[in-house]
Amino acid sequence: MTVLRVGIVGLGAQMQENLLPTLLQMPDIRIVAVCDSDLTRAGQIHRFISEVAITDDFDEMLDTAALDAVVMACPPQAHRDLAIKAMAKGVHVFVEKPPCFTLAELEYLIGAARQAQVVTGVGMNFKYAKPMRQLRDMTRTEQFGKVVHIQLNHYASKPTAPLWGLDSTLRSFLLAQAIHTIDLGVTFGGGELRDIESRVQRHEDSLLVSLELGFSSGATVSLLSGTMFPYFEFDMKIVSSNSMMVELNNLWNITLHEPVHGTSATGTAKRWRGAWQPGPLDSGYERSGYFGELEKFFDAVRNRSPYEASFESLLPTFRVIEQICHADSARADVAPVLALHSTHAAKSPAFLGAQTNVL
Amino acid sequence: MTVLRVGIVGLGAQMQENLLPTLLQMPDIRIVAVCDSDLTRAGQIHRFISEVAITDDFDEMLDTAALDAVVMACPPQAHRDLAIKAMAKGVHVFVEKPPCFTLAELEYLIGAARQAQVVTGVGMNFKYAKPMRQLRDMTRTEQFGKVVHIQLNHYASKPTAPLWGLDSTLRSFLLAQAIHTIDLGVTFGGGELRDIESRVQRHEDSLLVSLELGFSSGATVSLLSGTMFPYFEFDMKIVSSNSMMVELNNLWNITLHEPVHGTSATGTAKRWRGAWQPGPLDSGYERSGYFGELEKFFDAVRNRSPYEASFESLLPTFRVIEQICHADSARADVAPVLALHSTHAAKSPAFLGAQTNVL
Amino acid sequence: MTVLRVGIVGLGAQMQENLLPTLLQMPDIRIVAVCDSDLTRAGQIHRFISEVAITDDFDEMLDTAALDAVVMACPPQAHRDLAIKAMAKGVHVFVEKPPCFTLAELEYLIGAARQAQVVTGVGMNFKYAKPMRQLRDMTRTEQFGKVVHIQLNHYASKPTAPLWGLDSTLRSFLLAQAIHTIDLGVTFGGGELRDIESRVQRHEDSLLVSLELGFSSGATVSLLSGTMFPYFEFDMKIVSSNSMMVELNNLWNITLHEPVHGTSATGTAKRWRGAWQPGPLDSGYERSGYFGELEKFFDAVRNRSPYEASFESLLPTFRVIEQICHADSARADVAPVLALHSTHAAKSPAFLGAQTNVL
């Protein structure tokens, strides 16, 4: 397989904990350059591999490293601005979520990607998590039937203050956390997104978002999320037209409730269901989707084929995010709650600085 | 304690499986008469106790048995019509759910009860289930904080055709099944019910109901229910303003997620939570609420005090049911989907016939 | 069905919480007399049924009440002595566990029962618990194969002092608690009991018993029990020659691990297993076995057929109990630890007094 030359941007917690270890163990990938506004942090790459150029100047990296692709984990303004630069040079781009702040910015990025004819990707790791792939396979079978409803519960404890220079804690939360679950709703909902209804409840610095989506397929999604929980957790259920329900708990355990189930020692019998759990030694970055998202991105780069979690794929998700913010503002009789600070600053620490893991 | 003289109406499955065994083991209660349109079925009481009058004529029972209270498990039209007769004679009334078909009928029953100054009760056993009482105690503590959101999932596989002579499967389902969960939403929501939004999805004979309720307390409820599931199951979650979430699974297991938790062997530590489960020999009719609902009803009868699951308590629940039916009809551009058949027939098998357990 | 006339002996906690409610809701059974050394306690029966003779004199009850059977929940010395009296009069006998203190006493009781040709029963409710019957059905199928090993974990927190006038906490624990689990081992083990190995560990007043049994069937049992736990709990696993393992947790949830399992949405796939749980409204005394044990006992009385949990059925269990006590004494270099106090006292409070629920 072709070896791809990869440049890394932003060597913060999310990169060091999840993306970097995944890249290091991925075949046919070479990390050839690292860019971070903090050169000392960039230099930490040398604890892992020796022959890597480091820089705090993204333009220099683009000019000198002969990159096939960049992988970034930065604040959104950096994702947005550096992605545009990279795409302009024909370099494929993978960014951690969120890729940018607004739907308008996303549309701009999509246009730039189309023009540059590069592959783009966003780190929607939930979508590539191993059990999620099992759910996708299950829900596509004829036996499962049509997806009728998806219930998504995404519990978080942060952010409780605006991130990345934004004014809005709500938008920060949606971009940092709920983006995953909204994207899952869109992914399993199928067809065109038709209806969006949302409600935001607040208590002190915490918020709770209820969301209902309707799709042209006839499927509906209900999502409960927010920062009013003690820690990050996640569960989901999918109901089908064939009276099946599949549950995913903790991104790990799967239960399938189906009208007819049995075992060889009972035959078909009431209230028996199928349960799946991973092996005791299941390890690595497959479960959480970090391996899958990058592996498929690089496949797409090699084959110049579409990548499922492209910038473009996030259009419905960003429409939902805008709509939630808009509806919340309208209710609050408040004019624009969203105002980006320093949206075009370049090469400032705030923007080349590495991403903290917000989950 | 005063011994109460009780008459039973309708010795079908629900009575024989749940209410009768509960009554038989309840102190200071005497079953003195049994009425059923099928006299043979009425006579089955003699397998359990000897000195009980049996009849197929409710008026005769009222006239001769010197009853303190009647306990009924019949179709709703019988609940409605016989309750009115009993109340007119000053007899306290406990009926299985549903007590009647419509909000208008419920209001009529409430008026009659007020006039007769009797205690009324409906078999809302979920509300009296032992773990539900634990949840009510927990959610009332200062530590738990304000209830912000309640998520109720109530999975059922029936009815898939109209019950009791109704035209509408939807209304039949709401009265037979969802009535419990809507009532729980009202109970935990607190304050006045303000907003009702609902959506009904259908596939062949199955339906799926999504419901959102808003209360003056600021709490919201989301309820997912329907008949598109393989078997009856139930779970719920309550989110509080203090970042707590309590989960109830299978009306049995409780988990409390809270910001600070620990054990004596770990101290306070992240991702630890409290879990409760019943003992291996927990038995009887406490768990499912059949004991609690009748015990509290008879307490109210003895003390002439209010009973929490009175006819009147169901007003918000019936408003929700009407609203769901109305909204569904409106969407379907269909005029009246609800039409009761033979709503005033008296003493017909259809109406004195005993109630089947629809769960 | 023939109505049976039943006398109750000992109206303490265990009778009032489990056996009495079961008897009250059981068809074709009439409680006609109640005997308790405390007449006031005996009189509590009148809160439930009116026409019942009460006495503190067991002989009088036997002479006057024309009983088919007695059901007792007393200390073991009462079970033993009163059973002998009842059997001598041809009255069938059901006693709570334990029926007596020693293997020698049990053998004496068995002899008396044989002579009297009466049906005897002991309240081995675990054996009749609903999920246990499911396990027995499953393990008897050809698909399950031969039972190879049974692992029984029975966690308790008491007794931490001798009961019933015994000198030995160990024997008290074995008779009050472990008797259930040893009996389950014997039941599932099958064939003749061949090997018994045990070890007792102590810490302050608590003890921990490890037991290994071997059967002529080739099956083995390992049992971990004791009073070194915070509360009563129970779980078990059965391994078969066909590489199946069935787990029972909390006397309620069943999981079957089998080499080939699947769902209609996955086909056969690795790590899928079958899981069963009861419905949310499963109620009554079926789960815990109190209903089943009495129902089958009265069936045996009616048909003069053998009852599975007869005095005789407990022979291997008492052999195991004797062996554990013996081995423990031997290790401790202590001579007889067991000495019964007042083993033949009759009609004393200690012996007619009702049984407390020790679980």
Place this chain on the structure above:
Amino acid sequence: MTVLRVGIVGLGAQMQENLLPTLLQMPDIRIVAVCDSDLTRAGQIHRFISEVAITDDFDEMLDTAALDAVVMACPPQAHRDLAIKAMAKGVHVFVEKPPCFTLAELEYLIGAARQAQVVTGVGMNFKYAKPMRQLRDMTRTEQFGKVVHIQLNHYASKPTAPLWGLDSTLRSFLLAQAIHTIDLGVTFGGGELRDIESRVQRHEDSLLVSLELGFSSGATVSLLSGTMFPYFEFDMKIVSSNSMMVELNNLWNITLHEPVHGTSATGTAKRWRGAWQPGPLDSGYERSGYFGELEKFFDAVRNRSPYEASFESLLPTFRVIEQICHADSARADVAPVLALHSTHAAKSPAFLGAQTNVL
């Protein structure tokens, strides 16, 4: 931190799936040489890193690569023979389990290590699994008290035939699988191993091993393991003198049962327990212990300090393995069942060939 130069031996499934990805993402480690009897397989390292020498000649690697340590995943005869060569050159040695076939061989290895004054390690990843470290921390607290009993259940489906040229499926199973769980028993048992009792049951090609261990600390271990299960699973329980019990399920979920437990919304209340589960995105090689085992090994190499899972640490475990094999032979009236084939062959495919993941 000092960068260590590491040579890899055996690039089979276990190395590629678990050890190699762990090494690639570990800071301050450089893989500088790879040895495999199959040079093509050795060359697969170049898919991950460029500048690595490959060879099929272990002596050559030792002579030319200036190694600090070797990490091997081969059949046991290779571990044994190559470890001796490496140690003779002063190279620190980490081998996958098992390090050799017999207690005598292990003692020889220990002697060689002592002479060479090198750090040795065996891949006892269970011991380093993240939840196991949590258990070790918990069980060492004063609040937990003394460990009284450890129950280990280790379910496997293979091997069902002898491995590595051995004659004995039993020894193969013990060395490939049960070695982990026996080592855990030794680790948590504490003090000196005093008693070993074991029983082996067989059905066709499957076997079931029951093991009881006693320690000078007073703690006992019961272990149930074997190949009579449908798939690999693992659970354990530890009982303490303070009436606590901690459960570990699936090497992931922890439950602590303790006499006094509560939540802020309930206060202390009966049957509440503490439960811990990982976050939905917990990733990497921490859970399964592959990261921890190598990280601590390299720490020991850097500091010339003892490594907990050294060759020497496995002495009690190998004594147990010998004893199980011996007792089983004795019962079977069979003379030596163990006979190693070609125990001293060098550089044959059978011996330099890479290890398959046997779990």
